[in-house]
Amino acid sequence: MRRAVCLLSGGMDSSTCLAYARRQGFACYALSFDYGQRHRYELEAAARVAKALGAVEHKVLRIDLRSFGGSALTSDIAVPKDRDETDMGSGIPVTYVPARNTIFLSLALAWAEVLGAADLFIGVNAIDYSGYPDCRPEFIAAFETMANLATKAGVEGQAFLKIHTPLIHLSKAGITQLARELGLDCGLTFTCYDPVDGARPCGKCDACQLRLKGFAEAGIQDPLVYAD
Amino acid sequence: MRRAVCLLSGGMDSSTCLAYARRQGFACYALSFDYGQRHRYELEAAARVAKALGAVEHKVLRIDLRSFGGSALTSDIAVPKDRDETDMGSGIPVTYVPARNTIFLSLALAWAEVLGAADLFIGVNAIDYSGYPDCRPEFIAAFETMANLATKAGVEGQAFLKIHTPLIHLSKAGITQLARELGLDCGLTFTCYDPVDGARPCGKCDACQLRLKGFAEAGIQDPLVYAD
Numbered sequence: 033m034r035r036a037v038c039l040l041s042g043g044m045d046s047s048t049c050l051a052y053a054r055r056q057g058f059a060c061y062a063l064s065f066d067y068g069q070r071h072r073y074e075l076e077a078a079a080r081v082a083k084a085l086g087a088v089e090h091k092v093l094r095i096d097l098r099s100f101g102g103s104a105l106t107s108d109i110a111v112p113k114d115r116d117e118t119d120m121g122s123g124i125p126v127t128y129v130p131a132r133n134t135i136f137l138s139l140a141l142a143w144a145e146v147l148g149a150a151d152l153f154i155g156v157n158a159i160d161y162s163g164y165p166d167c168r169p170e171f172i173a174a175f176e177t178m179a180n181l182a183t184k185a186g187v188e189g190q191a192f193l194k195i196h197t198p199l200i201h202l203s204k205a206g207i208t209q210l211a212r213e214l215g216l217d218c219g220l221t222f223t224c225y226d227p228v229d230g231a232r233p234c235g236k237c238d239a240c241q242l243r244l245k246g247f248a249e250a251g252i253q254d255p256l257v258y259a260d
Numbered sequence: 261m262r263r264a265v266c267l268l269s270g271g272m273d274s275s276t277c278l279a280y281a282r283r284q285g286f287a288c289y290a291l292s293f294d295y296g297q298r299h300r301y302e303l304e305a306a307a308r309v310a311k312a313l314g315a316v317e318h319k320v321l322r323i324d325l326r327s328f329g330g331s332a333l334t335s336d337i338a339v340p341k342d343r344d345e346t347d348m349g350s351g352i353p354v355t356y357v358p359a360r361n362t363i364f365l366s367l368a369l370a371w372a373e374v375l376g377a378a379d380l381f382i383g384v385n386a387i388d389y390s391g392y393p394d395c396r397p398e399f400i401a402a403f404e405t406m407a408n409l410a411t412k413a414g415v416e417g418q419a420f421l422k423i424h425t426p427l428i429h430l431s432k433a434g435i436t437q438l439a440r441e442l443g444l445d446c447g448l449t450f451t452c453y454d455p456v457d458g459a460r461p462c463g464k465c466d467a468c469q470l471r472l473k474g475f476a477e478a479g480i481q482d483p484l485v486y487a488d
Contacts, residue, residue: 091327093323093324093327094322094323094324095321095322095323095367096321096322097370099319099321100370100371100374101374102370102373102374124412124415128412129370130369130370130371130373130374130411130412131366131367131369131370131373131407131410131411132370133410134366134369134370134406134407134410135363135366135367135370137366138359138362138363138365138366139323139359139363141358141359141362142325142328142330142357142358142359142360142362142363143328143358145330145358145359146328146329146330146358165409165410165411165412165415166410166411168409170409171406171409171410174402174405174406174409174410175406175410177402177405177406178362178399178402178403178405178406179359179362181393181396181398181399181402182359182361182362182393182394182399182402182403183358183359183393183394184352184356184358184393187352187393
């Protein structure tokens with residue numbers, strides 16, 4: 033069975049992406065990061081999802097991105113609440129974590145090379161939330177080119193490394209529908225940037241609002257219980 | 261003064277690269293990694309060098325690359341000793357750490373974005389030691405392209421991020437000469453992959469042999485005291 037490294041935050045998108053990779057027949061090695069995020073609770077969701085979806089292995093790697101700061105998720109900047117779609121569409125939000133996907137993909141690349149895996153999966157999405165520069169297709173394509181020069185594959189002519197982004201052109205409603213088709217139990221996932229009491233989704237941050245919008249537009253009930 | 265993030269292992273190459281960046285007039289933010297390397301002693305050299313060269317700040321970030329393994333530097337694979345130039349020229353050595361420079365540059369990119377720095381320095385060298393895929397000019401160029409799409413700069417049209425590799429086309433002798441011209445005290449640096457008693461350079465691993473070759477060809481005495 034072909035091996036794939038799958039980035040897994042524990043949210044809807046990365047969990048759906050992992051379910052997709054499993055359905056494609058890959059033996060999946062799930063990789064999560066304890067990077068100093070204020071919503072560290074998502075790591076428990078990642079562990080639940082990795083187990084439920086039959087990942088061969090689930091690693092949680094620690095990297096202290098609080099050491100750099102520069103984001104509402106990794107410093108004491110407040111997480112914005114109750115923003116409307118116009119707000120969300122205007123510029124890069126303060127929840128952007130500098131170079132996060134570059135860092136995560138780099139570490140996934142290291143693990144893939146050790147495993148002899150030529151496939152990486154990442155649940156980035158450029159449609160309903162294009163505020164993050166490192167969720168865009170042109171970034172993914174450039175990373176793939178770089179990755180194939182960075183590793184043994186680039187020198188020894190081994191299997192070309194492919195970065196799979198099955199959600200990149202889906203709407204949030206489309207992702208919710210895909211999750212249902214793949215049989216993902218969305219109650220295992222966790223999306224909120226700023227959970228109440230560290231565990232209950234707030235329902236007001238951008239991540240919660242986009243998740244709720246996706247479920248509403250897909251006509252599916254979100255199994256999570258929100259603080260409000 | 262323009263800010264630059266400078267990768268600093270504590271070895272000759274990265275220390276010379278930092279000295280070069282300082283001479284170019286940059287305010288330097290030095291970045292080192294405690295990544296589970298067996299030659300962790302190099303971090304003490306990095307701290308000495310950062311201080312001696314007047315870095316504004318020196319950060320040491322911990323990432324557990326032993327979690328992935330796959331290299332003599334991050335697992336229990338033995339470090340090769342007494343290899344000759346023919347051995348060194350044939351294929352990628354077991355001291356190659358999968359995706360290491362990609363990971364290090366990604367984290368440097370994150371710090372640069374937070375600092376508002378548009379310049380990264382890395383002391384890679386493709387001449388006397390071309391065994392590592394992530395030391396090649398084509399890798400650096402691809403990383404630079406990717407980095408400019410990964411960050412706010414790519415979306416908001418800020419300053420183009422430049423990766424400087426002043427040593428890339430120098431021989432080891434050339435690097436030794438450059439270090440002298442820049443006034444670097446090479447006695448502060450540390451190069452060995454497998455130090456004896458954790459602190460004395462072995463003189464036999466590839467890194468020691470290449471360092472000694474560089475000093476010999478430059479006609480300069482290496483101030484380090486070797487185990488043998």
